[in-house]
Amino acid sequence: MKWRLTGRYLASVVLIVILVTFINALMIIGLFIYQNSATNNPIREQDNSAEALTRSFEQQIVLSASGMDITAQGKDVLERNLAWLQVLDDNGNQVYGFHVPPEAKTKYTPMDIVQTYKYMEKELMSTVFVGEKQDNGKRYSYLIGFQNLDLERTILTYDTRKVRWLLQIGFLTVIGVDGIIALCIAYLFSKRLTRPLAVLVDGIKQLAHKNYQVHYVTKDIFKDVFHNVNRLAEELRASDLERKRLDLMKEEWIANISHDIKTPLASIQGYAEMMRDKDYDFTADEMRDYAEIIERKSLYVKDVIEDLNLSTRLRNKGITLNLMTVNMVSLVRSAVIDMLNDARYGNRNIHFQYSDEVILKKVDDILIRRAVTNLIYNAVVHNAEDVFIHVNVEKIGGDAVRIVVEDHGKGIPEEELERIFDRYFRGTHTGELHKGSGLGLAIANDIVQAHNGEIQVKSELQSGTSIEILL
Structure with missing residues (x-):
């Protein structure tokens, strides 16, 4: 590859030099002929000569x-x-x-x-x-x-055959010498020109083989190219590190989610085997209790699978929004009521506020309700039972709507704050009784982005967390 690049530049430079030399020789010969044959030309003589x-x-x-x-x-x-x-x-x-x-x-x-x-x-x-x-x-x-001492006259006597022969020899000699000189100069020039190209080609090969530790000194005419290669190497290196981090996080998440699914499945399998065993004689009340446990565990597994499916569809743009004009106050209020109607969280303190009784917005009500529910659920399960949770809906400037879910609980560590909307991420404050798919906040973020909205989070340890949706 190196010699091929050098050969191309070498041939082009030599060809240019030879062509220029040939043209110059033709011009000199033509001028000489014109000088000796023209009867009235400005070079040979002038009217006042x-x-x-x-x-x-x-x-x-x-x-x-x-x-x-x-x-x-x-x-x-x-x-x-x-x-x-x-x-x-x-x-x-x-x-x-x-x-x-x-x-x-x-x-x-x-x-x-x-x-x-x-x-x-x-x-x-x-x-x-x-x-x-x-x-x-x-x-x-x-x-x-x-009587002008500067005026001289020279009389030439020559054989035209010898002159032609000398011109031919001289022309060939000049072409040969010029060709050798051009070859040497072109070789040096080509080596200097192609050496950086060979380095660049080698660097691109290194990048193709996932060796991102490439760095070149930016100089000469290729400094912009070297700069861009260095920048590309840095970006690829950062992307590779991010990919490895996500892969590790995904592996940990798959291990956790597998463990979380195995636990309810083990309960379902155990109770089902007990209910089928003829050696046990259960009462009707015991059978109903076992059936309730099996149902609850099955719903848990169903919710995890639905979260996985919804997250994948949202991330891959495989879901179509069913947009309709809805009252955002009623939508958020129903999400709060459903949370309080859950027997597990009926004793929680959730305070609902709104700026107007009717705030209309064109959204996919099912998905937005799911996003709001995920935020409320996140505030509930990550804090103590006596923590107050405030849910607020207000209309701001034009037809924009702000939904805020705020608590004054544990808060989120600063190192986790930028990652809470990442898929597969679970915070350190997730309780053992409330482990789920780990996709709740990621799903909420994807739903808001699908509506061209924004979601922001503010939090301080032991001071609480505030998550804001702007549509």
Whole structure:
């Protein structure tokens, strides 16, 4: 994987370098061809260059019956360019001169003209260009010498076949050298670029294998990626710890609930075996007592199973709310009355209050009643018999409703306060006679959330607990 990433970056960088080098070479060759073939281009020469001036100066030479002369414009051009002029006839004799240096010859042989053109005359300190003037069937040659020491002329003589061969060799050499240099640079660059990627790939593999102890220093161009990988590792580590905690809690809860179900089942089985045994002769009253115990234990098991079913359906969104407009005061009042009508809790002190006689709200009355009953039951079974429990219903702002179940009993330890709505959680103050599924408050919380409501709890040890439902 590492070499594959490195190879891809390496190939891309080398390809780019080669393409750029090839394009540059084409541009240089094209420029060279253009420079040597174009008759009028800004690179090779300009209109005011020495060669161009010499070629066009014939227009400034004037022949007349009185003799030869140059125009005023021609004289001005020569003076501005620090140049002198000699006009020669067919025999190489000077027939006209302008600002000719004293050291200049007055008669030139063809070889003298060639030497003067090819090489800078040290005696004249001039670079000489040659032109031709034709008039009335006569041909004149003229020399223009530029006394500009910065002006130089180089004459090249070359064989085009050798030039082509040298260009080919040079081009291949440049491509080869550039390719090697590009290969080295691209390799170093690719290694630097792909090394963090290889580290990232390895880190993701570690996360996939549930090794969440991954942490990288965030730097270079991949610092954001490293930061996100570190953050992902932290979140996965926290999720894994939470999952293990929930699994442990679930195992403890299953063990407890299994024990709680086995106890009533053992009673049901025992009494049923006694009632079936022919060796026992029970009276009608004893049979009714045993039947009552069996019924009570069966109802307990039934309630536990119903809690499990309802909790699963609520958590998995598998229940549809049967919404209807109900009087919340009547709903909560009936929950309080049912609790007081239970023979086990008939002597409890439950005080019911409301802000209005009629408070209408669109809810699923069966589920909301179950949530309120669970809160009242929780306050009853976790406190002493003489503890007062206050249940209040009030209308607040618009059509919002607040239901509060408050007691001044034992309270809930701070370390348990954030977990009381968790599934499978049982508080430390649950009495042996009131053990159930442990899902009462979790079910109440899920019911309220299904109605898009909120449920909050406040508690202090030895000061009491207040649980509020806001719909």
